[in-house]
Amino acid sequence: MFKQNVSLTQLVETGEVMCFSAKWYGQEPVSFYSTHHHGKTAMVEAAHEILDDADAVIHYNGKRFDIPHLNREFLAEGLTPPSPFAHVDLLNVAKKQFRFTSNKLDHVAQQLGLGAKTSHTGFQLWIDCMAGNEEAWELMKTYNEQDVVLTEKVYDALLPWIPSHPNYRLYHGGVDDLCPNCGSKALRKEGKAYTSVSVFQRYRCDDCGKWSRGNQRLDGSAISPARHQG
Numbered sequence: 001m002f003k004q005n006v007s008l009t010q011l012v013e014t015g016e017v018m019c020f021s022a023k024w025y026g027q028e029p030v031s032f033y034s035t036h037h038h039g040k041t042a043m044v045e046a047a048h049e050i051l052d053d054a055d056a057v058i059h060y061n062g063k064r065f066d067i068p069h070l071n072r073e074f075l076a077e078g079l080t081p082p083s084p085f086a087h088v089d090l091l092n093v094a095k096k097q098f099r100f101t102s103n104k105l106d107h108v109a110q111q112l113g114l115g116a117k118t119s120h121t122g123f124q125l126w127i128d129c130m131a132g133n134e135e136a137w138e139l140m141k142t143y144n145e146q147d148v149v150l151t152e153k154v155y156d157a158l159l160p161w162i163p164s165h166p167n168y169r170l171y172h173g174g175v176d177d178l179c180p181n182c183g184s185k186a187l188r189k190e191g192k193a194y195t196s197v198s199v200f201q202r203y204r205c206d207d208c209g210k211w212s213r214g215n216q217r218l219d220g221s222a223i224s225p226a227r228h229q230g
C-alpha cells in the first residue's frame with residue numbers, strides 16, 4: 001500500500017495545484033487529476049482520498065513541497081486532514097546517503113540509468129495549460145505521469161539505502177523474518193549485530209540488499225539497574 005506522489009514544480013508560480021499524478025507502488029495504473037479535466041474540487045478530493053488510503057507516501061521533496069501544497073488545498077476545500085501516513089522522501093535519502101552532482105530527481109534518475117523526466121517547454125507549459133490549451137495539457141499529463149513512474153524506479157534503486165523506511169515487520173504483526181524495507185522473506189543470516197550492550201542476529205535481504213537485525217538478543221544479556229545508573 002505504498003503510494004507515491006509526483007513533484008509539482010509549477011505550484012510555486014501559480015499558487016495553486018493544477019494537477020497531480022500518483023500510483024500505488026508495484027501496481028500498473030497511474031492516476032492523473034487536473035483542474036482542467038476534473039475540476040478543482042474533484043481533483044482535491046481525489047488527492048485527499050489517495051493520501052487517506054496510504055500507509056506511506058513515497059515522494060521527492062514532498063514533505064516540504066507537495067504535501068503542504070495539497071494540505072492548503074484540503075483546507076480551502078473545507079476538508080479535515082487525511083489519516084496520518086509515513087513519508088518516504090527520496091530527496092532526503094539522496095542527500096543523506098550519496099553525493100550526486102545534483103540531487104534533482106531528473107539527474108539522479110539519469111545517473112542511475114533509469115530514464116529521465118519528460119522534457120517540456122518550461123514555464124510556457126504552465127501558461128498554456130492555464131489558457132486551456134489541450135495540447136499543453138496532454139504534455140502536462142505525460143510529464144506528471146512520467147515523474148511518478150520515474151520516482152518509483154528511483155525508489156526501487158534506493159530501497160536498501162533508505163535508513164528509516166516504514167518497517168514492514170510492524171505492518172505484519174511484528175514478525176522477525178521480514179525485510180524491514182521491502183517485506184521480503186528472503187533474509188539470509190550474515191554475521192551478528194553488536195550494540196554497546198547486546199548481540200543480535202544480523203540479516204541481509206536477498207531481494208533488496210537491506211541489512212537488518214533480529215529483535216531477540218542472542219546473548220541473553222540484561223541491562224542491570226546499576227549499569228543504567230552507573
Ligand SMILES: [Zn+2]
Pocket residue numbers: 179180181182183184205206207208209210
Ligand atoms: Zn528487502
